[in-house]
Amino acid sequence: MPKPTRTSRRTWVAAWVVLCAAGLAATAGLNDSLAPDPRPERSVSAECAEYVADIERQLAKAKAEQEGEEDGVLTFSRVQVGTRDDCGDELRDHLRGDR
Template sequence: MPKPIRTSRRAWCAAWVVLCAAGLAATAGLNASSAPDPQPERSVSAECAECVADIETQLAEAKAEQEGEGDGVLAFSRVQAGTGDDCRDELRDHLRGDR
């Protein structure tokens, strides 16, 4: 029966360090190559811009009325028939502050 090759602990540690370094370098390379491109800014239609401006005006008026009255709830009814669904994403982005 052949005698197994004895490898020192230093050799095992060196091999482990080399493998870890190679893995980290490969991971860094993959992360750098798959960076997402920045999204171009979407243009907002005139109807949606007007709708957002109206809602901003209503928010400002409600905030001015609320000063000193305490807590309250501000509710909006549905907007005009055609613009509500068309401007939903723009309005959501505006109110979240993603613009």
């Protein structure tokens, strides 16, 4: 019975290095291709910009008033009757920091 040829450790290590590098390259390529598209810039209506600026002013005023207090709740209520423009998304993006 013929003896099988023995492969050296260096050959095995080199094969594993090549396979790992190929796997990392394939993973990086897939991650780049699956990255979400950047959000397009949306135009904010003048009414929404005014509304967001008003909220910012109220927040700054409340923060200045609560410097010494421990707890507090700040609430906003503004009823917009008859407007088609909903500023909820713009306000949410602004407050999250997606400015």
